[in-house]
Amino acid sequence: MDLRLMLTTAVCLSTIPVASYTIYNHKINNDITFENYLVASYSNNKIEDKTIIDNNFKEELNNNIYIQEVENVEEIEVEENVEEPKKVNISMNFAGDCTLGSDSNFGYKNTFFEVADNNTYDYFFSNMQSLFANDDLTVVNLEGTFTDYMVKTPKSFNFRAPTDYANIILSGDIEAVNIANNHTKDYGEQGYNDTIETLNNYNIPFFGYDNYYIYEKDGIKIGFAGLTSISDGTIYNRIDEAINYFKSNNCNSMIFTFHWGIERSYIHNSAQENVAHYVIDNGGDLVIGHHPHVIQDIEEYKGKYIVYSLANFCFGGNTNPSDKDTFVFHIDFEYENGELINTTSKIHPASVSS
Secondary structure, X not given: OOOEEEXXXXXXXXXXXXXXXXXXXXXXXXXOEEEEEEEEEEOXXXXXXXXXXXXXXXXXXXXXXXXEEOOOHHHOEEEOOOOOOOEEEEEEEEEEEEEOOEOHHHOOOOXXXXXXXXXXXXXXXXXXXXHHOOOOEEEEEEOOEEXXXXXXXXXXXXXXXXXXXXXXXXXXXXXXXXXXXXXXXXXXXXXXXXXXXXXXXXXXXXXXXXXXXXXXXXXXXXXXXXXXXXXXXXXXXXXXXXXXXXXXXXXXEEEEEEEOOOOOOOOOOHHHHHHHHHHHHOOOOEEEEEOOOOEOOEEEEOXXXXXXXXXXXXXOOOOOXXXXXXXXXXXXXXXXXXXXXEEEEEEEEEEOOO
């Protein structure tokens, strides 16, 4: 017979605060003899005086006290206040560049605007619905603006969309967006501020630059930071600022997204790698990249994943990209008592249509 009594395995103790344990060899008045039993009493009602054990004890025994027969009282080991570990799983999907609009220089024919006018909001992510709708969090890079302001920043491409296009994000089961990229200020500070206002109005969480997002589930907090311009000499200070913010908010994990790398390059460069490794070395749990518009490699570093480039995903910035390969990076974070103990990942290959 197993002589170890684990109190948390006793069904009737699951809601009883155990306070003390007493050994009794006693004969109850109804002539049922209890010999060599361990009695786990509760709260302040512990049985210390044998004389209180009478016929009424049977009901109390059934309802409130757990006893287990043992062969040798001297060998009993009791482990007090052992709780089952609290386990939490968080399922996430990450997809790449989403330009939910176009450049007015492209005209109208075959652009995102024409497709949007001929379809409902849910058209654009409809083929990913079964994946995005069955996770805790889907995150994409929002590469463009939601604004009616028409004064462009002087540059090669300027992407904008009317504010109601934010419904595309909601209907696509996308829970958060990164706004740190080279197109969120295509229409200056006015366009940038309009975009933030739109996201707030539609209750779409976002992160990027000095905006941080903390996702919460069952007591677990995951911090999201989005950064760009990794070669300007300030990137490590900006990473540290984000890390300090997340630590001050008691985050269990930190995820960083970077808009980085060389466009149309399939291999990440040393600058990307150095920054990504710095994040992991300082407590980051996942690094996600975008900007090259094509797929780059995935690295596992110290047990953490670095996805260097997710490529285009729902991209109105080009009417017919030459490389339509893309993918969704899926990852599950498994926590036990607030600590990340395991991650499992999966790649979902996809193709950009035009």
